[in-house]
Amino acid sequence: MLTLTSPIETYAHRIPASLKLAAFVALTIALFATDRPWLLAPPVAALILSCGPAFALQTLKSLRPLVPLIVILALWHLWLRDPAGITVITRMIIGVAAANFVTMTSKLTELTRCIQSLARPLSPIIAPKTLALAIGLTIRFIPTMLLRAGQIAESWRARSAKRAGWRIFLPSTLAALDDATHTAEALRARGGLG
Template sequence: MKFDAENDTGALGKLPPAVKLLALFVLSILLFATTSPSVLIPAASLVLIGSLLLCPSAVWQWLRSWVLLFTIAVVVGWTAYAQSLDAALVTFTRLTTLTLLATLVTTTTRIAEFIDTITTLARPLERIGIGNARDIGLAIGLAIRFIPEVQARYQSIADAHRARGLKMRLSTVIGPMVIGTLQNAEEIANAIDARGIRATKTHDQT
């Protein structure tokens, strides 16, 4: 999932992030409020058609999220085995629709806007002492930010293997993946320190 709204996100890119997150929340509840395939399948079709019309790049990013799609396939397969094909169809429709909607939101929302929105929404939690709103917004934003980074890094390693005629093995993939991810995490930590976020937090606590 690409998490930077770029040039052509259409009307969705202009909507406030809070509106998109609220719509995602409401639609998620509606998806799980019914178990009827006759309702879920048309709903999924409308979401897919709407995504293709409003932001085709979101559909492309969703299709490229092989880890996400593989996870859905595993869950659906287990549901079919443990319950029934009808239950598997409901699970498949719900998960694909929900993840496509989430991809649509993240593709059309800039990371800074997303973090600011989550921080604002988390203010009530901070008032009752559950957590720091700024930390919650930053943590959620960075977690989502790392999803496409890890996926892109894996794809880069896979391309390098193919270019050298090598087979993909866990022993030759896990090292570069871990090192690259740690380097990226260090760069983000340095950027946070450069903006004085953690220093400001320490100062506020004192």
């Protein structure tokens, strides 16, 4: 499996994940507390650009999967003639860019440890270790699933002149379920969560 951590080393990699997560939570609260979320775009963009042009380009590429959702939201709000769509889309882009910044500049083990310590108050409901593992696996599987969907789309293009579009949804879903099954079997073989 791949990880979302950026191979481009920046100063932000040395900042503890707990501080970055706290800043992300504060940003998310601010995004929904204001009716002008675009005012938060310049500081987030400046933060990303402060890590260098290569890192900024990598961050921009990581936002590419949002494009279809942005188009759907924009068309929906245009059809409704609802100007609030701009606010929704702006919040989504800023929030995802900030979340990507946190995951790209933090090691997965550090994020998992941080989530585990934050989840301690939930221990009567769910084991913090289980929750941290679930979130960690979800983060690790995102790039793997994107890579697998890309491979399936390439296979489609090699066999057909038509665009793949929705046709790769089922094979991608089955591949994700297959990966999840193999991961569950591997965890079970190693004694679960220990």
